[in-house]
Amino acid sequence: MNGQARALIESMPNDIGTEAVGPLSFDEAFTLHHRAVFRTARAVVRDSALAEDVTQEVFLRLYRNLNSTPGEELLRAWLLRVTLNVARNTLRGQSRSMVRDNEYHKSTAENGFFVDAPEEDYERRVAIEEARRALDKIKEPMRSCLLLKQQGLSYREIANSLSLKETNVGSLVARGRKEFARVYGKIGGKR
């Protein structure tokens, strides 16, 4: 490493991430993070209507805790930790229902939320089902590590979301990724 890079590193604070960048407004938090929350919820509960319920509950909790949530730096991690908790609790209380999901897609298609052609929609749903079946075979917390990693979370955010040590995240992602590739190949995914 050249001297310039070292000087740059030394000039940086040790704990950049712990400093709250400043609280986001509720609207900003929704705009920035509702997709990650909804997609994470849907990946866990496997039902779009339930994922909406979970997303609503997560943002309601954000609203109730606006003064005690972490700063912008770790807000996404906080939201996704709550999302995973709420989604798991929801799963415990509800049995998964493909029928309900199909009805949901039908109603949302009528409202213009999904505009894909039926064949495309079917192909996508098959792909989603295959990936979900492979994910089902992966143990926690590796599975959640993969889900969060695929959403672009840093190791630090993943560690914060799942209450893990940051130094363990790399290992968990690696093991989860290997396991997924193995299982997905067996299920019939492209491998």
Next chain:
Amino acid sequence: MTRCLDEATLQCYFDGELSIELMESATSHLASCVTCAAAARELEEESALLTTALAAEFEASVPTERLRQRIDAAVLGERVASAQSTEKRSGLAAFFAGLLSFGTQRTLGYASLAVVLAFGAVAGLVMMKDTPENPEVTAENKAPQPAPQPEASAVAAYTPWVDKKPEVQSAETPVLNRPVRNIRQNKATLVNYTPAPTPVKLLPGERAYLQTIARLDSTIQSNAKDMKPSLRAEYERNLAVVDRAIAATRTAAKSNPNDPDAADFMFAAYQSKVDLLNTIADVRAGGPRD
């Protein structure tokens, strides 16, 4: 670096999670170690597979608009609930909760109240003009008039919030807090004359209002002969409107004994009558009663 990279370090390297120092040494090791280079290629392939497999899951549409609407509605419900619980504790501001619900009956009630209060204001102005010899009336007569305004502004300030999807900046609810203070000011008029009613308990609160009304009414009746015919006609017309509002809200409160909103609304009607009587009584007495 001469040692081979373990699985976790390789993953960290690939994810850009290594420190700059380790990143540099890992890069130089990968350039010279065939085994680690092969492991890195495998990792890349598996990562690409994972990304492709989960793409359908993560790229599926997100119903942003509907989520926004649902969350706005949920937050609104939260605000109303917290406002109601706060008001129940504070007692004096309890009837404000009724202002936040817009049932058909209540909306009609608001309309009638607005009419009543407008009549009251007109009556006050008429009396001011009719009794120029008493300069104190002017100052005094203006005092009760701000009372109806908070109710109107509370509703006006609240309604657009639903449509505009407001920014929820903090747990505090400025839109809701402002009217509560105003209502307290409004209620202060009553506190000067009677013990504060407990709005949740229907009968005791109602009795206090009735006593106040009876006292004010007797004051007015004792001076009735001095009242100008035009003022008296105006007063009786306004009184009839208020009485109708009280009767309607009283029926609603009786048929819904467990609904604090119904009781609150009835008290609001009583308060309107007290305000009207106060205006008339003060004018006839020629000065403030304080």
